[in-house]
Amino acid sequence: MQTVINFAHRGASGCCPENTLAAFKTALKLGATGIETDVQLTKDGRIVIIHDESLARTAGLNQFVKDTDYAELSTLDAGSWYAPEFHAERIPSLEQLLELLRDTDTILNIELKNGIFQYPDIERKVIEMVRDFRMTDRVILSSFNHYSLALCKQLAPEIRTGILYMEGLYHPSDYAATLQADALHAFKLAVTPELIAEAAAKGIAYHPFTINDSAEMEKLILAGVAGMITDYPDVLAELLKRRGAR
Incomplete structure (x- = not known):
């Protein structure tokens, strides 16, 4: 039986404000077996979960994460931009997400958002926290850097x-292989069955993003992907259930 990891993209971002605890909790309820999220560092060095370098789009403050102390950032409304009922959602810390997932078997994909701003020492800080939670076997670290x-x-x-x-x-x-990487997280249009097979033969998994259409999901499952990243984990969970996979 083929097992495909169902990574919820920034949590269940198709029905909740992205990268919030509401999105992560909902993803688990909808059948996600993995969570994909993004981390950056605040001005005072705390690891927080947010996609954009700026706080403007999701938290309403025209300021960079790197220029904001955690005390201020943690008070911002990170949900109302999506829908009024999420007004109480905050920007979570990585620690909060690890705490949520600690007693599950969920795989966590942590994307280091250090392409525009380098965030010195972010790698060490994230790794130390993952080790502290004893979750090294359930974490994948990804980056465009x-x-x-x-x-x-x-x-x-x-x-x-x-x-x-x-x-x-x-x-x-x-x-x-030159990076000793374990997986390829490719944009969906950069993935072919031939590339998936070639990688699998070398023990390298494909986890493409962002797949929201069930027909596209079906094709990628048939092509042999090890997982996929989606805004709608419920759609993928239902498809895998119908196929007798999990």
Whole structure:
């Protein structure tokens, strides 16, 4: 039986404000077996969960995460932009999410958002926290910053890494091997059955993003992906259930 990891993209972001505890809790209820999320550092070095470098879109403050202390950031309304009933949602810390998932078997994909701002030491800080929670076997560290992924492997060979990329990577599984990466997190249009098979033969998993259409999900399952990242984990969960997978 084929097992496909159902990664909820920023939580169940199709029905909740992204990267909030509401989105993560809802994802688990909807059948997600994995969570995908993003981390950055506040001005005072706390690891927080947010996608954009700016707080403007999801928290209403025209300021960068890196320029904001955690005390201020943690009071911001991170839900009302999506719907009024989520007004009490806050920007979570990574610690809060790890606490939520600690006693589950959920896989956690932590994307290091260090492509625009480098966030010195973010790799070490994230790795230390994951180790403190004894979740190294359930975490995948991903990034578009592949230098960062190489450093993660040096610091923590036991934690899986996933290479994020958009398109046109030449022999991606060969490239992944140069970074000792465990997975390829490719934009969905950069994935082919041939590339998936080539990677699988080398022990490298494909976890493409962001797949919200059930027909696209079906094709990727048939092609042999190890997991996929979706805004609608309920749609993928239902499809896998119908296929007799989990």
